[in-house]
Amino acid sequence: MWTVPKPKYRTGSCGEGEIAVNIGGVRVVLYGDVLSRYPDSRLAELLNCSPGNHEGISSLCDDFDPGRNEFYFDRDPDAFKCIIDVYYFNEIHIKPGICPICFIKEMEFWKIDQSVLDECCKSYLSEKEEELTEIANKVKVILEDLEPDRCVTCTQRCQRFLWRLMEKPGSSRSARVIAIASFLSVLVSAVVMCVGTIPELQVADAEGMLVEHPTLEAIETACMSWFTAEYLLRLASSPHKLHFVLSFMNVVDFMAIVPFYVVLSLTYFGTSSMMELTNVQQAVQALRIMRIARIFKLARHSAGLQTLTFALKRSLKELGLLLLYMSVGIFLFSALAYTLEQSHPETLFRSIPQSFWWAIITMTTVGYGDIYPKTTLGKCNAAVSFLCGVIAIALPIHPIINNFVVYYNKQKVLETAAKHEVELMELKSGRDVRRKKKFM
Structure with a gap:
């Protein structure tokens, strides 16, 4: 009023x-x-x-x-x-x-x-300011790729050239080739790791133990050599080395490379008594399986994976509620199942903690069938549990999908706006050059 x-x-x-x-x-x-x-x-x-x-x-x-x-x-x-x-x-x-x-x-x-x-308008304004900041950052990155080298020393020029070559796939044809080679190396390494576990493709060593085929080991060695050279070149050309080392994706790259050299060191420098330890051998296998973490590097070149990751981050509250509902349901229905099944002489529910597994696979509608109720009341409890599980899982689906669509569309708009901003800047600079020539 x-x-x-x-x-x-x-x-x-x-x-x-x-x-x-x-x-x-x-x-x-x-x-x-x-x-x-x-x-x-x-x-x-x-x-x-x-x-x-x-x-x-x-x-x-x-x-x-x-x-x-x-x-x-x-x-x-x-x-x-x-x-x-x-x-x-x-x-x-x-x-x-x-x-x-x-x-x-x-x-x-x-x-x-x-x-x-008003508070609602302030939040809306802050959101728009963040979008403008993102556009400015994208424009800055595009301009850095387009502007000529202005480095003073030869070392700086080489460092900038290597940085563009290793980190900017769109800066040149050579950088695009290297990005594709890195992508293929990740896939080949993952395939070799999986194929190497097939018993028919393994060979017996001097002690009669099955090990990877020498051809697969050679391919893996070549891939790891490429990964090592790529990581060292990127580290050497990085303008901010501490930030580079502490970056999450670079930590993943480092952890995917280190196990190969740890296994190599244990094999070459380790004593026979050390290599006979079962725990050490299991640790080596665990380190070798960590090379599959290299697959996460694909997210750097995939806008879809980045969008999915952001959508999951924005949906942590919904996912937390889902886990809370599922935890309450698992505790409730497993306790009921244990209590109701005690009257049956051949009950499969020996304890409430053991019943947790049954509640998990029932509420998620997996149903392996290794544990199942045998009484009538137990079956009714199972029916109610999987119905509640379906409802609990379906509740956060819409917010997660909505966050994914909103962020994906927002990124497309920001990329288009950044390109238009660069085009306007180029047109303006060309107009200024023509104006200067006109008055000269």
């Missing part, structure tokens, strides 16, 4: 204690006592400015009509309709369809502090 009379939209002259402003062709008559609520605003300063002070008036507005006592502003009238709300409600809402960044510039022009924005 309006607590004071609304601003008047009329063509006649304004009365005493009123001020007439023309905002982009829309004439509005405002009350002086209302404008005085914010004495530091532009309209309040204009109200207090004497009619004879033409210099002060011209500094506050774009034009002034002394005959009609009307002040003209070449501003957005729709944004101004939101601006004047602060004089009546002490808060401002950004209407749909108005760019929040442009609206902030309007508030700065009218000398209205951003603290009067």
Whole structure:
């Protein structure tokens, strides 16, 4: 509800204690006592400015009509309709369809502090500012790839060339070839690791133990040599080496390379007594299986995997609720199953912790059949448990899908906006060059 009379939209002259402003062709008559609520605003300063002070008036507005006592502003009238709300409600809402960044510039022009924005509009504004920051970062990356080398020393030029070659697949054809080779090496290494476990393809060593075929070992050695050379070149060419080493994906790369050399060292330098230890051999196998972590590097070149990861991060609350519901259901139905099945002489539910496994595979509708109820009440409990499991799993699906779609579309818009920004900058720079040549 309006607590004071609304601003008047009329063509006649304004009365005493009123001020007439023309905002982009829309004439509005405002009350002086209302404008005085914010004495530091532009309209309040204009109200207090004497009619004879033409210099002060011209500094506050774009034009002034002394005959009609009307002040003209070449501003957005729709944004101004939101601006004047602060004089009546002490808060401002950004209407749909108005760019929040442009609206902030309007508030700065009218000398209205951003603290009067409503909380919902502040969150919307912060979201838009984050998008602009992301666009600026993408534009910066694109410009860094396009600009020529300006390094002083030969070492700096070589470092920059290697960095582009190893980290920027779109910078040149050679960088694209290296990215494809890295992608194929990851796949070949994963396939070799899987195929090497097939007994028919393994060979017996001197002690009669089955080991990987020498051909597969040679392929794995070649892949690991490529991974090592790639990691060292990227580390050597990195402008921020500490940040490079601590990066999550680079930690994964390092952990995928190290097991190969640990196994090689144990085999070459280790004593016979050490190699006979079962725990050491199991540790070596565990280290070798860690090379499958190299597959996560594919996420660096896949926008879909990055989007899925972000969607899961944004959906941690929903996933947490899912785990909470499932945990409560597992505890409840496993306890009921243990209690109801105790009357059967051939019960498979020996304890409540053992019943947890049955509750998990039942609520997730896997149902291996290794543990199952035999009493009528136990079967009814099982039916209720898998129905509750289906409902609990289906609840967070929509928020997760929605987060995925929103983030994916947002990334597409940001990439398009960044490319358009770069194109505009190129057009502007070309126009400036032509203008300079024209006046030379």
